[in-house]
Amino acid sequence: MLFNSLGYAIFLPVVFLIYWFVTNKNLTLQNAFLLAASYFFYACWDWRFLFLLMFSTLLDFYTGIKIAQNEKRGRRLFWFWLSISVNLGFLGVFKYYNFFATSFAEAVRHAGFQVNPWTLKVILPVGISFYTFHGLSYVIDIYKKRIEPERNFIDYGLFVGFFPLLVAGPIERATHLLPQIKRPRTFDYNKAVDGLKQILWGLFKKIVIADTCAAYVNTVFNDPAHMPGSAHVLAAVFFAFQIYCDFSGYSDIALGTARLLGIELLRNFAFPYFSRDIAEFWRRWHISLSTWFRDYLYIPLGGSKVGTWKKIRNVFIIFLVSGFWHGANWTFIFWGGLNALFILPSVIFKTNRNNLDIVAKGRLTPTFRELVSMVVTFGLTDLAWIFFRSKNIRSAFQFIGTIFSRSLFSRFPKEQLHTYFIIPLVCFLLIEWMGREEQYAIARLGLRWPKAARWAAYYIIFFYITYFISGAPQSFIYFQF
């Protein structure tokens, strides 16, 4: 069930009504209902993988208790590593086994031997990277004695399987979400309206911007040999918009949905393309993953409080692992490595925390210097996205090569461009800029306007969503991770 499908448009109101009208008197019942709804939501993709999710949840729930119960280090380590290895084992088998098998065969072939690797014909369980990370952080936190284990399985199950975040995050922490699950929730009008607005904006980003950009991006990336350099540039820029609007659109819908149910999820995006350097970009992009890697990998490795070489090592480790987390392909690893290279100077020279506030805070326009910084940062990010999107590293280099060929100055094909796309695209950029100091772009849009004007703005957004819906609902990019 996709957030942008008719099924979800029916599922969400039904859940909302039962949640607030039927089960609202009893917290246990409310959480049990939410867990059942979440499992139903997940089973709509493939009910068989529901057992994997349940097993993973049960394992972490049980090992969490066992770690806390045992004072002896050896026993604690046993349960800790059992959980870690099983979780990573599932991830390894489903997500990375084929990559390692074929990469090994490729390496052996280069050495002059012929090997036919045994590959698995399994589909990747949707959301496995996300719920595995939920479980990992929970078990690590218990092991490190940062939190107490949860002893109510329904509450813990909901922490891992809460449907808005189940398949593509945000990657939650037990310290943030579990207390909300355990607390009675009361309906808040302002929060509910805010949630609806964020869902509306998420749908706009996904359906109007991301899916429309995707049509052009797919045409160029699938047949780059017949496309001029100008089309390559446009496709690269459009892919940057596509992946941002796709993933942040998803996150907006997830956060909005949770808010409708009285739960606040972690913010995942904070207008990353308005960043003035790569370090700022990574503080604003997929925040829940970046902070996860910071807390559970970067800091345990010593973070930035070590010597220069170790600092460089740590930066590369975190970005390479992050790239690998995205997918079992060398392109993702290269993408991670490239970002590590981009961010390295600021880490070494300690300028990575120069831009903590949003650009041009309290002002309408940026300074010339800020504008140039934003354009350069976007350019570097976009260069890395080319590797992220390409089939393999060779085709990514070919793609970049075509950009810097003479065909850069020839006319790009317009067939895949929607005739009226420029209007919502410009509006989108303006609204994102105007709303960059808020949680999401339309959070305060028109709050000082007359109600009719504000509602008219929402109707226009709704109109564009309906206008740009085409064919079957398009899946979200991050579902494959």
Added chain:
Amino acid sequence: MRLFFKRFLFFLIPILLMLGLAELYLRHVPTSYNIKEAQLTANSWNIELLILGNSHATYGLDPRLFSLSAFNIASVNQSLYFDKRITLKYIDELPKLKYVLISVDYHSLYFSDEGYRDTWSYYGYGINYKDSLSIATRLSYLYGYKGALALEFMKRSFQKKYRIIRSVDVDFDLDLDHPYTKGFVGKVNGPYLAETDNRDRAKFFNDIVRTSNERESVIADLEDFIDTLKKRNITPILITLPCYGPYRAYLDKTVMAQNTIDIQAICSKEQVRYWDYFTMPLDSIYFYNSDHVNEKGAAIVTKDVNRRIEELEKGEQVAGVLRK
């Protein structure tokens, strides 16, 4: 909570009202599908020759030029799957039907679903492709057509184009000046025969063929269709329509060779005729684009097909006399 629901419903009312009106309106829009369906059923008692196929036949065979009473029920991207089911749906209402021209083109044996046109065919003929359409699509035209197309329909209505012509293609590639006659509308614009167009069109079809795994099932379905027609004493004739020479050069030669083998095998197994106009030498002025003839081209092809049908008719008459 009450305030939330009150305001939310108040907000939804204009949206629901607009959606309801749009739904009502779209149910009454004349599309090429429901216009063809209406014309077919209105004249079914008289039709002797039925033209089936995709856009090649839609624009390439003009039913007005046949000596027999003919009707063109072909549509853009219509697959053999739909050809068969549409014919069988109306066959009992076609008492005089003697010939069925089945267009078998480069990619015909390699696809059965029509993509988003499955929905349009459903609204026109009520045929649900392998029961694949969702309940929402079947119930709501607005959902099925999607926003952009629905709005395009409404825009044309405000421009009063429907009042003038009363029938349009449901696609964006429209020929609004030409109403359908006997299910036919010819292409008058073009020719669009640039080298890149030829290459892109060929790539489009090559991709369909190369990614397909439907060949065997489509052939089996076609053979079953031919059997059914023959049992009803209707003569099926396979036909391939002309394509522009430079465009043909971009098509996959192995596929063309396989097509020849497959069609010959069907013809020999089912004892049916095959009229191949694929390489018919026609100047560029007779083409609309790489793989479609225009109205003038359609006239030339149709006249030749008609000549062959007339010969068949004479043969039938002679055979009838001899049998007596």
